[in-house]
Amino acid sequence: MSANTAEKIIRMANQIAMFMETKPHEEGLAGLANHINDFWEPRMRTQLFALLDQGGAGLRPLVIEAAGRIRRPQAA
Amino acid sequence: MKDFIIPDDRDFGTPASKSKTMVTLTIDGFDVTVPEGTSIMRAAAELGISVPKLCASDNLEAFGSCRLCLVEIEGRNGTPASCTTPVAPGIKVKTQTGKLKELRKGVMELYISDHPLDCLTCGANGDCELQDMAGAVGLRDVRYEAPPEGRLANHFAPRETSGLANPEWLPKDDSNPYFTFEPSKCIVCNRCVRACEEVQGTFALTIEGRGWDSRVHAGAATDNFLTSDCVSCGACVQACPTGTLNEKSVIDIGTPEHSVLTTCAYCGVGCQFKAEMRGDELVRMIPYKHGKANHGHSCVKGRFAYGYAAHKDRILNPMIRASINDPWQEVTWDEALTYAADRMKALQEKYGRQSIGVITSSRCTNEETYLVQKLTRAVFRNNNTDTCARVCHSPTGYGLGQTFGTSAGTQDFDSVEHCDVALVIGANPHSAHPVFGSRLKKRLRHGAKLILVDPRRTEMYEGPHYKAAHHLALKPGTNVAILTALAHVIVTEKLYDEAFIRTRCDWDEFQDYMDFVAEERHSPEAVEAFTGVPAAEVRGAARLYATGGNAAIYYGLGVTEHSQGSTAVIAIANLAMLTGNIGRPGVGVNPLRGQNNVQGSCDMGSFPHELPGYRHVKNPEVRAIYEKAWGVEIDPEPGLRIPNMLDAAVEGTFKGLYCQGEDILQSDPDTKHVAAGLAAMECVIVHDIFLNETANYAHVFFPGSTFLEKDGTFTNAERRINMVRKVMAPRAQYADWEVTQMFANAMGADWNYTHPSQIMDEIAMTTPSFAGVTYERIETLGSVQWPCNEKAPEGTPLVHVDGFVRGKGKFIRTEYVATDEKVGPRFPLLLTTGRILSQYNVGAQTRRTANVVWHDQDVLEIHPHDAEDRGIRQGDWVRLASRSGETTLRAEITDKVSPGVVYTTFHHPDTQANVITTDFSDWATNCPEYKVTAVQVAPSNGPSEWQEEYNAQAALSRRILAAE
Secondary structure, three states: OOHHHHHHHHHHHHHHHHHHOOOOHHHHHHHHHHHHHHHOOHHHHHHHHHHHHOOOOOOOHHHHHHHHHOOOOOOO | OOOOOOOOOOOOOOOOOOOOOEEEEEEOOEEEEEEOOOEHHHHHHHHOOOOOOOOOOOOOOOOOOOOOOEOEEOOOOOOOEOOOOEOOOOOEEEOOOHHHHHHHHHHHHHHHHOOOOOHHHOOOOOOOHHHHHHHHOOOOOOOOOOOOOOOOOOOOOOEOOOOOEOOOOOOOEOOOOOEEEOHHHOOOOOHHHHHHHHHHOOOOEEEEOOHHHOEEEEOOOOOOOOOOOOOOOOHHHHHOOOOOEEEHHHHHHOOOOEEEEEEOOOOOOOOEEEEEEEOOEEEEEEEOOOOOOOOOOOOHHHHHOOHHHHOOOOOOOOEEOOOOOOOEEEOOHHHHHHHHHHHHHHHHHHHOHHHEEEEEOOOOOHHHHHHHHHHHHHHHOOOOEEEHHHHOOHHHHHHHHHHOOOOOOOOOHHHHHHOOEEEEEOOOHHHHOHHHHHHHHHHHHOOOEEEEEOOEOOOOOEEOOEEOOEEEOOOOOOHHHHHHHHHHHHHHOOOOOHHHHHHHEOHHHHHHHHHHHHOHHHOHHHHHHHHOOOHHHHHHHHHHHHHOOOEEEEEOHHHHOOOOHHHHHHHHHHHHHHOOOOOOOOOEEEEOOOOOOHHHHHHOOOOOOEEOOOEEOOOHHHHHHHHHHHOOOOOOOOOOOHHHHHHHHHHOOOOEEEEEOOOHHHHOOOHHHHHHHHHHOOEEEEEEOOOOOHHHHOOEEEEOOOHHHOOEEEEOOOOEEEEEOOOOOOOOOOOHHHHHHHHHHHOOOOOOOOOHHHHHHHHHHHOHHHOOOOHHHHHHHOEEEOOOOOOOOOOOOOOOOOOEOOEOEOOOOOOOOOOOOOOOOOOOEEEEEEOOOOOOOOOOOHHHOHHHHOOOOOEEEEOHHHHHHOOOOOOOEEEEEOOOOEEEEEEEEOOOEOOOEEEEEOOOOOOOHHHOOOOOEOOOOOOEOOOOEEEEEEEOOOOOHHHHHHHHHHHHHOOEEOOO
16 A cells, blocks of 8 residues: 555545544444445455554544444455 | 427416416406416416417516507406406406407507518528417508608618618627527517516616617627627527527528427536427427426527537547557447457456446436446446546535435425525536526525625626625635534524424434534634634524525535535535424525436436445345346445545556546546546546547547437436437437447346336336336426335425434534645635536537637636736736646636635636646545635746646547548
8 A cells, every 4th residue: 555545544534533523422433433334445444454453543543443343354 | 219299388478377366257258267367368378369469478577568469358448468467357358359450450560561571581480470470460461661762760671762871770790609689670579688687687688779769789888799798598589579589500400390308418407408300400409498497498508509419529439449549449339349348357357356347427317327337236246336426416415315314405496486595505506507596596586585605706696686695705615614603603592493303303413413503613703713704794694594584505516525515515404404494395405416417327326335226235135126136246345436446546456447428537636646547547438429538548439429319317406307308319329328238238248228218117116216207207297306106106396394304304513624725835825616607517518519609718716916916917827736736727807706715617628627626525425625725826928737748648649540
């Protein structure tokens, strides 16, 4: 994954987080995970997990917290 | 071509009365019962009796000037005009008596005495009401003749009988590219002037002078039609009962001999037109009076700008090439299809099932769109489908889906007639949805109030006899802050509709939302510093919206095309729920759709995460329906959206694309990134009517068909499914749905549709909201608004009437988050983009018509202060640069934009406004942030390096070798 792609994935995940952070915590957490599950193609989720697996630097805490609820795509 | 009997198309003379009180009278011995307020002329027409008339038309208020429609009423004196005389109970009317016959013949004789008798060579021959009326009243003789020598008192002869020039004669005005104005044929009936005022609302025409000197004139004394305020909507041409205002195409070709009812392929208003034909030559497009979206009105695009369909740039043969650096090679359809299918199959074999995808067109029909998404789901076996709605109204789908439960507007266009307050935000109906714009302006002239929320003082801001009550000229990118501030005022000043909220919405969610918006940081005073809108204006607008009666919100891409587009749509839905402005005529939330079939393409399952009817692919019961219908397993994972496809292409995992009727290279943001994505793909198939900009990167070109060349349906912004009918054979042999089917079959499918109606049957069978839709039903009803099913067999004009589709309306917090696209020392100005009236989208169609006389290049609007700071003068070349790229265009200095804001359109590929726009996008849908880009503007000498390189590449790429 290029630096450019990583930056984009981080930005998109954080944008979703910023919306979900205004909801009650549990609803926001579920909302974030569901949103990514519903709208992110597996390739994008794989890229997200690559970042999460390295500690998720740059990702907002809600994204990191929601990681367990985001569907991890099977390795292609 | 399908025969179609046009329903009662007669002109009833005056508009229908809306009264519920009925009145019975007798006309020529027959009883007739009509609503109170109906004219005698209209009542007679209801009986089938056409009273002779010249100045009356049922789309205009009665005027009573031609004196031809006189009648006699028992017990009343004189011979009143039947158009201006309302019916009364029990009156006995005679439309034909000896006295009336004499009077009419006398009036007609006077008209004809001042009219040239060149009927045989006149463009209106056979389509002239003056001619018809002369026949109707039995005019056989004109006694008035000019003296053989000396002055000649008429308006039509260029020379007097003495041989001198006739000062009363005026030459023909040819300035408009589409119609002529020939003053010598004018009978001063005022119909054109009234149509321009009442129907279009431009007030460009007037009657100059009095009595004998009365002349129709466009604009000021020195103006002609082109230089006046005329917007070329065609309403005057249609109103003219003589050959005075006449289409140039009719003058050139002759009168049409048959007509086919169809639907315009420009914007999302969905105007119905009669395509008037002679053989297979299109003579003219006449707006259809029973069209439910347009009621007989049109704009310059739909009415006149159809010439692109016959333009020499149309590509009529399939073409292929191995590399984008090669010239195109014309081939047979078989060769092109096999070549494309082989390449796509090879890509899937090499790079996997997910390595290819499609883009459906929001310009093509529902049936065509449905087939393209079916192609990827059932034949490519993935969900990589997206559509141009991604880049315009995807946040509408998300936002309204979350709050109300449907991804569509709540009203029909007729609803505007009951609206008291219109809040127009991020939309410019005057330019982008002109026919709806005219209807809104009519309502505003009649007293409704306008709140305009737009960084720019658009053409909607004021017009003849109306002016916006409030203009919130916000900084681009601050919609959510302003919308939340409006809600703050409504909540803290207790202007909300508690009864509505208690019965229709979730009360707990409302409480939470109320706590949120009531916070001081959302007050108009607190946000003024960064929105740039005076707090008092926001408070005034909020009070008016909440308390002014029926309040409707109309919004466009100025709302959706932002990092917070979806949040803004949610904020709009919140406002409507707060004030109970949902579920009845005159209110609602109305997204104005950009393209003719954006609504339809979304309905048809073009988005990668949902099957037709907005049902997520993750749901096994929904997949089961299609698995059964299509006989294949459906992928449960969402596919790639357009920006994701391009990212994946650059990353090297997305290799092949079938793109129907969309020019992503010109229309999508951050052109360089799009170009890089396309260049990285190994097979790009473009299916279009022209070699568009995207085709510069294509390996296969399938020639497309225009809306005139195929059958199908379009769905407009009101969810209205309108028929599109084939008026001529496809110029490239096949309609687009046939090409997709042949391509699918070349890929191994076994599709056997023989008519688009069979595709609609499949859509109805598999999609609950379309369950009742059939071609027969659309033919019978004229059009159908979905949902159309057992519960609503005739369709649904208003949704959420008794309850929200999702159950309880959902209030959602709308926290303002500033976009990452910020101004700074390098890029201190904010660029926002839009459309103008005469051009459409990327201009592929309108640039290939005479519409270029109104807009031959994109210009940059800049405020005088910003221009002065930079030493820029009117018309100068300027360099417009952002962190993405730069381009050059000419400056237009105007205070329509605020200081700090610049504006341009994206109609011309030479300008490439999207070289400037960035890849930032909406958080929920990836809808690009077109409407906010930090830029710098500086004087320049001419085209940028990118423009020159681009043009050179395009020229190379467009070379075509003919088939051997």
